[in-house]
Each structure stands twice: as structure tokens, then as C-alpha cells.
């Protein structure tokens with residue numbers, strides 16, 4: 001499967017890189033030409049291209065500049081250093097995972113309640129849905145401030161924001177998944193006089209597994225977004241969000257782009273891990289491979 | 290054996306056997322958006338211990354509905370019904386019957402063996418005993434060797450046999466079977482009919498069996514219930530007296546053909562009422 005995909009994926013990747021370089025030259029050229037003019041310097045096209053791709057604070061950094069920065073901040077310095085992206089990634093990842101764990105649990109519990117108790121569906125579902133219509137950027141500072149006021153700082157408030165974002169897809173899919181058994185399967189359990197609990201355990205939960213994993217892939221990715229958003233209002237102490245914010249304060253575009261790409265890699269790895277778990281579970285459940 | 294002995298009237302039967310299912314003036318009306326559907330009307334029927342009762346009738350005459358009422362999957366809107374002297378609800382709580390649905394309804398994430406042990410697990414029977422009973426049940430339907438396979442790895446007929454094994458696994462005295470062999474080819478069907486008959490003769494279970502096939506009904510049954518639609522009702526009950534160890538050869542006998550003829554006449558009469 002891999003070999004059939006690598007070719008096309010590489011072509012797209014190269015096309016993107018080329019586009020990026022072209023973009024970098026065009027975006028950075030005006031400031032570079034300004035600089036030449038002020039220094040009364042003559043310049044050639046070749047020199048212009050070379051210089052636009054080597055600026056200190058370019059508007060759009062070139063890929064190799066980002067790559068060098070990432071190499072330096074990921075591999076070349078001690079991971080305990082405040083400049084290490086590994087350190088910052090870990091800060092963000094830990095609250096992502098905590099928020100994801102709590103959010104998943106909350107999402108599943110809500111779904112179980114909604115599926116089993118009629119009144120919960122009527123009373124809870126509108127709240128679940130309206131919770132997501134409020135922009136997270138508006139809610140995040142309030143959560144940080146309110147929790148900070150009662151002495152809860154650091155990991156937990158960020159995890160709360162992740163939880164807030166990621167319980168939603170889990171609840172929605174799990175409600176659907178727990179209701180996915182066919183009538184004939186429910187009738188079958190009834191002929192055995194199975195209890196609600198037994199029906200849940202033997203029928204509803206296994207039926208919901210594919211739905212659960214589909215939602216977990218979304219949940220883990222937005223949980224990371226939540227953690228990054230949660231780092232923005234805290235005054236940028238640590239985490240990938242803090243790196244983004246600090247970078248934009250000081251016009252360190254290369255730093256911003258490094259943090260951004262790192263966040264994307266972390267998200268991709270998390271989604272891949274969830275996908276791997278999904279395959280393991282579904283194979284155990286006898287799904288055709 | 291004369292025809293008189295083979296075809297008896299209901300009233301002439303000795304009333305010594307215990308009634309497993311006792312239905313009096315039962316009716317069931319579904320309230321639907323397009324108005325009421327009279328699925329069952331004025332049904333009277335007694336199924337005695339050890340009976341093999343077939344229900345036959347055109348599509349939509351309420352065969353499945355009747356079976357579902359017996360199984361407490363559907364509530365009658367009129368009349369009385371008792372199973373082993375108690376209500377269907379209580380009977381279901383006591384796990385008095387095994388139900389074979391029109392479709393296999395196997396759980397796709399469980400192996401065949403674990404599908405068969407599902408009811409046993411729900412009844413909290415020990416693991417050792419579960420495996421032993423699954424083995425026996427799978428052997429009865431000739432699926433031994435397929436324990437570890439998943440449902441999608443089996444043909445439709447094998448899946449239906451697995452679902453029969455599942456209904457047999459907890460050894461209920463009453464078996465309710467809704468067209469279990471409907472989707473199978475003639476040869477497999479004949480074979481499974483023989484197996485089912487042997488099982489019935491050996492275990493003295495009571496069987497209620499829905500079918501569309503006249504030969505199947507006549508071959509298997511001690512009692513054939515002919516039904517007609519709109520409203521669903523019983524138009525004839527035919528008792529047969531074939532020996533318990535009968536083979537498929539009886540299908541060539543005049544007695545067999547005579548009963549098959551009577552069933553067909555009943556079905557035809559029900560149909561013409563309908564026009």
C-alpha cells in the first residue's frame with residue numbers, strides 16, 4: 001500500500017516546496033529591494049533571490065530556514081532548555097493528552113446517558129450542541145482567568161480547554177454508534193432477557209467502536225488546537241502556543257513557522273497513533289482486513 | 290396406516306399432554322400512520338408439549354407477528370396468551386424459549402463459537418460449560434471446525450445454522466423458528482430438515498416453525514396451522530401422524546400428498562377470501 005502512495009505524495013510535497021520558495025522570493029523581495037536602495041547597492045536577480053531566502057526576519061521564511069531552525073531547536077540543544085522545541089512540545093502535548101483523556105471519557109459518558117435516559121437526550125443535547133457555537137477564542141481566556149483566580153494554573157486550565165473542544169465529536173459519534181445496533185440484534189438480546197447493562201456491554205459498545213475511533217481522530221487533533229489556544233492568553237510561558245506568541249511579539253517569523261510545523265507534526269503523529277489503535281481493535285473484532 | 294389415522298381432527302386428540310402455548314381469541318392491531326393494520330385477529334391455538342407446529346400462509350398474514358407475540362417481542366392488543374401457564378413476559382424472563390430469526394443476526398465481531406456462547410454468557414454460565422455446550426450445539430448443525438471463524442467467513446446457510454446452534458445452546462424446551470431455512474437451496478434445506486427432525490424426536494422439544502414451503506411443513510410437523518391475511522387469522526389446523534423417525538421418503542406417500550393437498554386448498558381458500 002505504501003509503495004503505491006509514496007510516488008504521488010512525493011510529487012505533491014515537491015510541488016508545495018517549489019511553491020513555497022517562489023512565494024518566499026516574491027513576499028520578501030520588496031523589503032530586500034528597499035534595503036539595497038538604502039545602501040545604494042546595485043543588485044542582480046540572482047543576488048536578490050539569494051538574499052530574499054536568507055533574511056533574518058523574512059515575511060515568509062524559506063523552507064530551509066525553517067528546517068535549520070527546527071533542527072537547532074529540536075536536536076541541537078538540550079531538551080530541558082527553554083529554547084528547545086521538544087520541551088515546548090512536551091508542555092503542549094501533556095495538556096493535550098490530559099484534555100483528550102478527560103474529554104473522551106466525558107464524551108462517552110454523556111453519550112451513554114443520552115442513549116439510555118430519554119430525558120437526558122431532551123435536556124442535555126441542546127447544551128452539548130450550543131457549547132460548540134461559542135468561539136473557543138472567547139472562552140479560552142475566561143477559563144484561564146477564572147481557574148487562575150481560584151489558584152489552578154499551568155496544565156489543568158489548558159486541558160480543560162482541550163476537553164471542552166474534544167468531548168463534542170465523541171458525544172455525537174458515540175450517540176450514533178450506541179444506537180447503531182439493528183432492531184433484530186436488540187430483539188435477540190431481549191429474547192435472552194439481557195439486562196440493559198449486558199446489552200450495552202455485549203451489543204451497543206462493540207457496535208459503536210468504529211464510530212468511536214472516527215471521532216477520536218478528530219478529537220485528538222482539536223485537543224491539540226485547544227492546548228495551543230490555551231497557551232496564548234497566559235502570557236506565553238511555555239508550550240508551542242507560547243512559542244507562536246513570543247515569535248509574533250518579536251517578529252521572529254522563522255520561530256513561528258518552526259512552532260507551527262512542529263505542532264502539525266505532533267498532530268499528525270497523534271492521529272496516526274489513534275489510527276493504529278483503531279486497526280488493532282478492529283482486527284481483534286474480526287473486521288475483514 | 291390409513292388416511293383416517295393420519296389426518297385427525299383437533300378435537301379427537303387426547304388432552305393428556307401439557308399445553309406449552311395457549312392462545313385464546315388473540316388479536317393484534319398495529320397503529321400506523323396510514324391507519325390500523327390488523328395483523329392478527331381472533332387467533333385460537335394450543336401448542337402441546339412435544340408438538341412440532343408449522344405456520345404457513347401468504348406473506349403478511351401475521352406468522353412472524355404471532356411468533357413475536359409468543360416471544361414477548363410484541364404485545365397482543367386483545368385476547369389471552371400463556372406460555373407454560375405464565376405470561377409471555379414471565380416466560381421470557383425465565384428464558385423459556387430459543388428464537389431463530391428470519392435472518393441469522395450474528396454479531397460480526399464475535400467468532401462463531403462466541404456467537405453461540407452469547408446467550409450462555411448472558412445467563413452467566415461458567416466459561417468451561419459455555420465452551421462445552423457450544424461444541425455440542427455446533428456439532429448438531431454440523432459446524433464443528435468453524436468455531437474460530439468470523440461470520441463473514443461463512444456462507445449464508447452456514448450463518449443461519451450458526452444462529453440455530455445459538456438458539457439450541459441453552460437448551461430451552463420451546464424453539465421458535467421464523468423461516469430459518471427460507472434462504473437456503475433445496476438440498477441444504479432437505480438436509481437441515483432431517484437434522485431438525487432428528488433433534489426434535491430425540492429431545493422432545495416443542496417447536497413452532499414458520500415456513501412458506503408446503504412440503505417442509507408437512508414433512509416436519511405434527512400440526513400445520515394454515516393462515517390467511519387481512520386480517521391475519523387461522524383458517525385450518527391439520528394434525529398429522531407420521532412416525533417420529535420418518536425420513537424424506539415419506540414425501541412420496543399418498544398420505545403426505547393428501548395432507549399437502551389439504552394445506553394447498555386451505556391456502557387457496559384464504560387467498561380467494563381476500564379478493
Ligand SMILES: Nc1ncnc2c1ncn2[C@@H]1O[C@H](COP(=O)(O)OP(=O)(O)OP(=O)(O)O)[C@@H](O)[C@H]1O
Nearest residue numbers: 319321326328347348349350351352353354355521
Ligand atoms: N411493527 C409493525 N408496525 C406496523 N405494521 C406491522 C409491523 N410489523 C408487522 N406489521 C404488519 O403486520 C402484518 C403481518 O406481518 P408479519 O411480519 O407478521 O407477516 P408474515 O406472515 O411474517 O409475512 P412474511 O411471510 O412475509 O414474513 C403485515 O401486514 C405487516 O405489514
Ligand SMILES: [Mg+2]
Nearest residue numbers: 352353354391
Ligand atoms: Mg415473517
